[in-house]
Amino acid sequence: MSTTFIDEKPTQNLEAFKGVKKVPHEEYYTSGHRTCQACESAQIMKLMAKAAGPRTIVLGSTGCMYVANTSYYATPWGIPWMHTQLGSSGSGALGVAAALRVQMRKGFMKDEPINVIAFCGDGGGADMGLGAISATMTHPDYNLLILMYDNESYANTDIQISGTSPYGVNTSFSTPGKVKRIMHHRWKKNVAPLMLVGHPTCKYVGTISTSYPLQAMNNIRKALSIGGPTFIHCLNPCPKGWDFDPVLSFELGELAVNTGIWPLYEVENGKIKLYGKTEQIANGRFKRLPVRDYLLKQGRFAHFVEDDIEYFQSKIDEMWNKWLVPGVIPLQKELDADVPPAN
Amino acid sequence: MGQLFAVEIIYRGVFQKTLAKNITRDIVLAAHNEGKLGISFGRYGDAPERNGIPAKSFAIVANDEQTLQEGMAQYEPKQVDLTVVLDDTLCKGAESWAWYGLQPVHHALKPGHALIVVSLQDAPALLKTIHRREQPYKLGILKGVTSFSGMWVYKDDHTDVRVLGAIAKALPEIVSLQAIEQFITEKLKSPLKVTSAKTAYDRFMTIDVEAGAGNPEELFKFELPKWEDMRDGVSIKGQPQGGPYKDPVTGQVGGFRPARNELFKKYSSRTQRPVVNFATCTKCTLCWLNCPDASFDVTAENTYDVNLEACCGCGVCEEVCPVQDCITMVNESQFKDNRSQYEAFQKDKDAYLKWLEKTIESAVPIEKRTHGFRYRGQYQEQVPEALEVARKG
Numbered sequence: 001m002s003t004t005f006i007d008e009k010p011t012q013n014l015e016a017f018k019g020v021k022k023v024p025h026e027e028y029y030t031s032g033h034r035t036c037q038a039c040e041s042a043q044i045m046k047l048m049a050k051a052a053g054p055r056t057i058v059l060g061s062t063g064c065m066y067v068a069n070t071s072y073y074a075t076p077w078g079i080p081w082m083h084t085q086l087g088s089s090g091s092g093a094l095g096v097a098a099a100l101r102v103q104m105r106k107g108f109m110k111d112e113p114i115n116v117i118a119f120c121g122d123g124g125g126a127d128m129g130l131g132a133i134s135a136t137m138t139h140p141d142y143n144l145l146i147l148m149y150d151n152e153s154y155a156n157t158d159i160q161i162s163g164t165s166p167y168g169v170n171t172s173f174s175t176p177g178k179v180k181r182i183m184h185h186r187w188k189k190n191v192a193p194l195m196l197v198g199h200p201t202c203k204y205v206g207t208i209s210t211s212y213p214l215q216a217m218n219n220i221r222k223a224l225s226i227g228g229p230t231f232i233h234c235l236n237p238c239p240k241g242w243d244f245d246p247v248l249s250f251e252l253g254e255l256a257v258n259t260g261i262w263p264l265y266e267v268e269n270g271k272i273k274l275y276g277k278t279e280q281i282a283n284g285r286f287k288r289l290p291v292r293d294y295l296l297k298q299g300r301f302a303h304f305v306e307d308d309i310e311y312f313q314s315k316i317d318e319m320w321n322k323w324l325v326p327g328v329i330p331l332q333k334e335l336d337a338d339v340p341p342a343n
Numbered sequence: 344m345g346q347l348f349a350v351e352i353i354y355r356g357v358f359q360k361t362l363a364k365n366i367t368r369d370i371v372l373a374a375h376n377e378g379k380l381g382i383s384f385g386r387y388g389d390a391p392e393r394n395g396i397p398a399k400s401f402a403i404v405a406n407d408e409q410t411l412q413e414g415m416a417q418y419e420p421k422q423v424d425l426t427v428v429l430d431d432t433l434c435k436g437a438e439s440w441a442w443y444g445l446q447p448v449h450h451a452l453k454p455g456h457a458l459i460v461v462s463l464q465d466a467p468a469l470l471k472t473i474h475r476r477e478q479p480y481k482l483g484i485l486k487g488v489t490s491f492s493g494m495w496v497y498k499d500d501h502t503d504v505r506v507l508g509a510i511a512k513a514l515p516e517i518v519s520l521q522a523i524e525q526f527i528t529e530k531l532k533s534p535l536k537v538t539s540a541k542t543a544y545d546r547f548m549t550i551d552v553e554a555g556a557g558n559p560e561e562l563f564k565f566e567l568p569k570w571e572d573m574r575d576g577v578s579i580k581g582q583p584q585g586g587p588y589k590d591p592v593t594g595q596v597g598g599f600r601p602a603r604n605e606l607f608k609k610y611s612s613r614t615q616r617p618v619v620n621f622a623t624c625t626k627c628t629l630c631w632l633n634c635p636d637a638s639f640d641v642t643a644e645n646t647y648d649v650n651l652e653a654c655c656g657c658g659v660c661e662e663v664c665p666v667q668d669c670i671t672m673v674n675e676s677q678f679k680d681n682r683s684q685y686e687a688f689q690k691d692k693d694a695y696l697k698w699l700e701k702t703i704e705s706a707v708p709i710e711k712r713t714h715g716f717r718y719r720g721q722y723q724e725q726v727p728e729a730l731e732v733a734r735k736g
């Protein structure tokens with residue numbers, strides 16, 4: 001008999017794919033969605049569905065991946081999918097996990113582990129749905145994954161600022177002008193650490209990138225297998241809102257990691273592990289590329305002058321050189337003065 | 344009762360959004376100079392726009408307010424006096440983001456009126472792709488490099504004013520060259536742009552396209568589901584699982600062909616397509632794994648064949664392919680159909696490889712491509728070349 005009040009249910013125990021050639025051919029998110037060319041958010045949907053497999057229910061809060069995938073009675077989804085309101089990916093996932101449990105207990109459906117995934121964009125996750133996701137992360141009884149696909153703006157409604165838009169970026173809400181060049185002064189919200197530090201019973205929190213598809217799928221499989229509520233934050237270059245030639249989608253995902261802007265890590269049962277290039281950056285085996293390489297390839301930063309690029313670089317340097325857990329947790333023992341460039 | 348004129352601009356979503364908006368706005372502002380009234384607007388169903396998707400922008404102009412209001416009461420003009428196509432690969436048909444299905448570019452054009460296409464091709468070549476029409480119309484080509492930019496950075500290569508010049512020639516009733524010159528001088532404040540508009544006006548001419556001329560291909564059609572077709576719980580049917588790939592020539596079974604959404608094919612978003620060399624493919628999986636549109640079939644030999652109805656031409660497969668020239672993006676105007684490349688390869692390997700060699704010869708190397716923002720300063724480098732093409736006409 002269990003001595004705790006927590007009523008855990010088994011998961012599907014999905015093992016890691018051992019190499020790209022072992023990745024199954026089946027697609028549960030297929031062709032025919034109304035997304036942009038080289039949409040990395042669609043790419044993570046494809047990888048997520050592939051990683052989770054057929055016994056999966058997906059919920060999606062409002063955003064590009066809702067609107068583009070279910071418009072006009074047509075869908076690319078091959079597994080059950082349901083829309084949830086913009087701020088309710090957390091409550092939606094919890095509700096579905098709880099309903100499945102009741103259905104199985106009452107014998108209305110076969111008792112088997114079913115993956116429950118709720119995805120949300122950065123607007124739905126980092127802004128509006130944060131409270132509901134936070135509440136969900138404190139329910140250890142239910143197995144579910146919240147996957148936040150982050151294109152750093154409200155991309156579906158034509159690129160407005162979200163909580164994860166980077167400093168200085170050009171959006172519909174922060175168009176650079178002749179008098180003021182930088183119209184967005186806030187720094188990107190650090191969402192994964194918010195989840196891992198704030199919810200100590202949560203067994204898995206991590207970041208992924210679509211430019212490392214095998215690793216992304218395996219981390220999703222781990223999050224689905226470990227049990228309880230889990231959270232993954234994925235950075236998705238957006239050709240429309242970031243303003244770049246779609247051919248660069250993959251390269252920009254890599255550059256975000258290699259410049260140190262987007263650290264890759266996972267926290268499993270409280271233990272942190274940096275992986276990929278991020279791990280090499282942390283232990284000095286790979287020298288971070290200058291952020292300039294990343295910024296100058298995107299039209300959204302085309303108004304940046306040298307000072308802005310330097311300031312951006314200094315903030316990334318600070319993240320790696322000053323933070324107590326470099327690249328992850330922004331606690332510092334001593335503070336330097338923050339001097340953004342004059343407009 | 345006054346006169347009402349409508350112009351539609353068919354353009355590539357996001358890439359030409361600012362360009363199309365500028366042209367329709369400028370038509371209206373220039374028409375003001377002649378005491379006319381007008382309004383410009385994007386098609387509601389195209390928002391939120393997606394990269395590459397065919398979209399429309401309209402300008403309607405009237406000579407009195409009542410007539411203008413009458414025009415504005417329509418959701419969008421049902422018939423237009425002039426259609427401008429800003430990218431010649433759109434001539435294959437435009438399927439909007441929204442529920443319009445695939446339409447020929449002259450879908451809304453009044454009989455006998457002009458279709459203007461920005462292109463480097465000549466009329467006979469374009470008429471091989473523009474679908475046939477029961478009524479005659481006029482076709483005019485504005486010689487020019489397709490102008491692509493993006494959401495925030497605009498490539499100012501004079502395409503806007505050149506189109507205005509061509510419009511003044513094709514439909515002087517909506518706006519005269521003089522009104523356009525006045526507008527450019529006063530508002531855009533660029534004498535060089537006045538020259539560009541004037542040169543385009545002087546050189547622009549149309550040819551008559553007879554009824555029934557053009558590409559005889561049947562446009563892709565499908566049955567639109569209706570709200571009553573929804574099932575219990577307001578649900579719709581998901582995609583079935585695909586199955587093994589059957590080789591069209593050898594009959595060998597293996598690999599995988601996913602089922603695909605039959606109600607939205609993405610190919611009219613495409614301005615370039617991947618051409619695959621199956622002989623040098625190392626079966627590394629990267630194109631297949633990294634395609635956001637799941638457009639690759641896994642053949643029985645474990646090579647990867649692009650499904651050209653699903654591919655929207657982003658170029659990521661070319662980017663991730665580790666083998667030199669194994670996947671090459673080639674401009675869409677080179678192709679007449681969406682048939683399987685692997686099938687052609689299997690039927691006659693030598694002939695396919697010869698075709699491939701010839702086809703990728705015409706491919707524009709990535710450094711030269713105009714498919715959005717790749718690095719700072721790129722547009723400044725491309726503008727002189729575009730202006731040179733315009734100057735030569």
